[in-house]
Amino acid sequence: MKNYKEDFPILKQRIKGKPLVYLDNSATTQKPKAVIQAITDYYEKDNANVHRGVHELSMRASIAYENAHKRVAEFIGAEEEEIIFTKGTTESINFLAYVLGRSLKAGDEILLSEMEHHSNFVPWQQIAKEKGAKLKIIPITKEFRLDMKAAENLLTQKTKILAITHCSNVLGTINPIKELAKMAHQVNATLIVDAAQSVPHMQIDVKELDCDFLAFSGHKMFGPTGIGVLYGKRKLLENLEPFMYGGGMIEEVTQEKSTWKDSPWRFEAGTPNIEGAIGLAKAIEYIQDIGITNIESYTGTLTEYALKELKKVKGIKIIGPQDINNRAPVISFTIQGMHPHDVGEILNQEGVAIRGGNHCAMPLMTSLKLDGTNRASFHIYNTKEDIDTLIKAIKKAQDIFK
Numbered sequence: 001m002k003n004y005k006e007d008f009p010i011l012k013q014r015i016k017g018k019p020l021v022y023l024d025n026s027a028t029t030q031k032p033k034a035v036i037q038a039i040t041d042y043y044e045k046d047n048a049n050v051h052r053g054v055h056e057l058s059m060r061a062s063i064a065y066e067n068a069h070k071r072v073a074e075f076i077g078a079e080e081e082e083i084i085f086t087k088g089t090t091e092s093i094n095f096l097a098y099v100l101g102r103s104l105k106a107g108d109e110i111l112l113s114e115m116e117h118h119s120n121f122v123p124w125q126q127i128a129k130e131k132g133a134k135l136k137i138i139p140i141t142k143e144f145r146l147d148m149k150a151a152e153n154l155l156t157q158k159t160k161i162l163a164i165t166h167c168s169n170v171l172g173t174i175n176p177i178k179e180l181a182k183m184a185h186q187v188n189a190t191l192i193v194d195a196a197q198s199v200p201h202m203q204i205d206v207k208e209l210d211c212d213f214l215a216f217s218g219h220k221m222f223g224p225t226g227i228g229v230l231y232g233k234r235k236l237l238e239n240l241e242p243f244m245y246g247g248g249m250i251e252e253v254t255q256e257k258s259t260w261k262d263s264p265w266r267f268e269a270g271t272p273n274i275e276g277a278i279g280l281a282k283a284i285e286y287i288q289d290i291g292i293t294n295i296e297s298y299t300g301t302l303t304e305y306a307l308k309e310l311k312k313v314k315g316i317k318i319i320g321p322q323d324i325n326n327r328a329p330v331i332s333f334t335i336q337g338m339h340p341h342d343v344g345e346i347l348n349q350e351g352v353a354i355r356g357g358n359h360c361a362m363p364l365m366t367s368l369k370l371d372g373t374n375r376a377s378f379h380i381y382n383t384k385e386d387i388d389t390l391i392k393a394i395k396k397a398q399d400i401f402k
């Protein structure tokens with residue numbers, strides 16, 4: 001296996017005199033040279049606004065921007081018209097809460113799970129409040145899996161929306177989306193998938209999953225920040241009114257009324273994040289060159305190794321499934337007698353970057369009766385040696401706190 005660290009300039013540095021071991025990939029991934037170069041090239045050679053000019057630069061920028069939609073579509077098994085660029089997962093879900101919320105009525109139900117990130121929780125809580133709809137929550141089992149029996153009981157004819165994460169950013173649990181799609185569609189509910197943690201790590205085919213909408217962020221998959229994706233089934237997008245109004249999405253405007261372009265342009269008002277789209281397309285090309293299934297199997301091996309090594313350390317409790325089945329390369333854990341922030345700070349002294357806190361999942365933390373956890377998350381540039389360094393640093397932290 002190639003050492004992919006070489007492709008990522010940022011990983012060459014030392015922190016506190018120690019080689020940087022970056023294990024905060026669920027928060028954001030680092031960027032390979034190819035992505036950084038693609039963005040530089042765009043600004044040095046092709047920068048112009050899109051869809052507006054007939055001059056050479058505008059045509060080049062427009063083609064690159066349109067090709068980015070094509071690249072994303074191909075990556076997740078969608079059609080080009082089904083890919084809307086947003087700022088990220090958060091904006092994609094807020095977009096949906098806003099446009100789908102327009103047709104919600106008092107008494108309608110929105111179903112979420114206990115393991116949602118705030119991005120897929122608060123927008124629904126707010127729209128439910130506004131419309132008098134009811135928010136219902138699918139619990140998790142003792143094994144940190146979605147309680148499918150409860151999900152079945154909670155999905156009723158009143159359920160209009162089931163919005164659920166594909167993969168928990170805290171537990172690493174991967175949810176059975178195909179099964180949930182079947183269940184949701186039986187009661188005519190719309191299935192929305194938060195794929196922020198799954199698209200960067202596993203093969204996704206939206207047609208196979210049969211989800212109605214799917215959201216993810218470029219920065220968690222080697223792309224730049226500020227670019228994300230909302231996938232929607234074509235026939236659903238055709239019937240949706242725009243989220244925002246302005247330039248770039250208009251077919252015709254008179255003093256009396258306006259008409260819109262087709263999807264995706266009707267949903268992308270204003271000057272878009274052109275460099276972000278170009279960077280994301282390059283990031284996908286980088287992933288495709290390695291092969292997403294190779295990434296999945298490599299990070300799976302790392303996760304298995306990390307679970308095994310972490311379990312050997314006295315005082316550590318894994319907060320998430322104990323085995324590798326249907327599990328992403330995200331491991332949350334607590335250390336007896338230590339606060340996650342203290343652990344994070346001591347590990348930083350050793351050059352190890354992990355996350356400590358509630359991971360924007362306060363409803364889950366409340367259910368688990370935890371203030372927070374530490375979280376190590378892996379990607380293609382991590383190695384078994386990185387995990388050994390993590391374990392050594394944890395033991396050092398335990399010694400300090402003895």
Ligand SMILES: Cc1ncc(COP(=O)(O)O)c(C=O)c1O
Nearest residue numbers: 088089090117119169194196217
């Ligand atoms: C599961 C999940 N959903 C949503 C988000 C929000 O993503 P973004 O901040 O890129 O919008 C995150 C980010 O950590 C996440 O892990």
